Amino acid sequence: xxxxxxxxxxxxxxxxxxxxxxxxxxxxxxxxxxxxxxxxxxxxxxxxxxxxxxxxxxxxxxxxxxxxxxxxxxxxxxxxxxxxxxxxxxxxxxxxxxxxxxxxxxxxxxxxxxxxxxxxxxxxxxxxxxxxxxxxxxxxxxxxxxxxxxxxxxxxxxxxxxxxxxxxxxxxxxxxxxxxxxxxxxxxxxxxxxx
Numbered sequence: 001x002x003x004x005x006x007x008x009x010x011x012x013x014x015x016x017x018x019x020x021x022x023x024x025x026x027x028x029x030x031x032x033x034x035x036x037x038x039x040x041x042x043x044x045x046x047x048x049x050x051x052x053x054x055x056x057x058x059x060x061x062x063x064x065x066x067x068x069x070x071x072x073x074x075x076x077x078x079x080x081x082x083x084x085x086x087x088x089x090x091x092x093x094x095x096x097x098x099x100x101x102x103x104x105x106x107x108x109x110x111x112x113x114x115x116x117x118x119x120x121x122x123x124x125x126x127x128x129x130x131x132x133x134x135x136x137x138x139x140x141x142x143x144x145x146x147x148x149x150x151x152x153x154x155x156x157x158x159x160x161x162x163x164x165x166x167x168x169x170x171x172x173x174x175x176x177x178x179x180x181x182x183x184x185x186x187x188x189x190x191x192x193x194x195x
Contacts, residue, residue, distance in 0.1 A: 019135035071122025088128035097134025
């Protein structure tokens with residue numbers, strides 16, 4: 001495996017279409033776009049799939065440990081497949097970015113995101129790539145991220161999911177620097193139509 005893409009979220013129907021499950025939704029978008037299917041892997045505590053980008057084998061992981069223990073699943077996959085930290089790409093929601101924006105970062109703090117904190121703790125390192133997907137911030141952030149998006153926001157949600165998916169592909173195919181230049185500058189959701 002050349003790359004490991006991890007989408008953060010919580011398992012269970014009650015968490016579908018909630019801001020905190022943005023990572024899962026981006027992984028599902030990759031699955032639809034590249035026509036691959038996930039398999040539940042008990043030993044990895046998550047759903048795992050593989051596909052190729054420019055002859056590079058990419059693993060895609062959706063941990064089922066619940067957000068706060070995501071690092072347990074990530075560490076198991078990385079150890080088994082010998083994936084280096086520089087080839088780990090974590091996709092997650094970010095309440096400090098408005099809905100419709102994304103940001104690619106590397107070697108940065110968790111920003112209070114429990115799933116990212118868990119991965120940093122498990123790896124004893126923050127030296128990995130993140131695609132932060134803006135979900136906005138409600139009046140009560142904790143309740144907001146665990147509540148379903150309002151119906152009128154779904155067109156914008158769909159666009160930012162596509163934008164984040166394209167950012168993942170760009171990191172793998174073009175490299176971190178070019179992807180950051182492409183996606184961290186002008187982040188209009190209209191760019192989501194491109195690959």
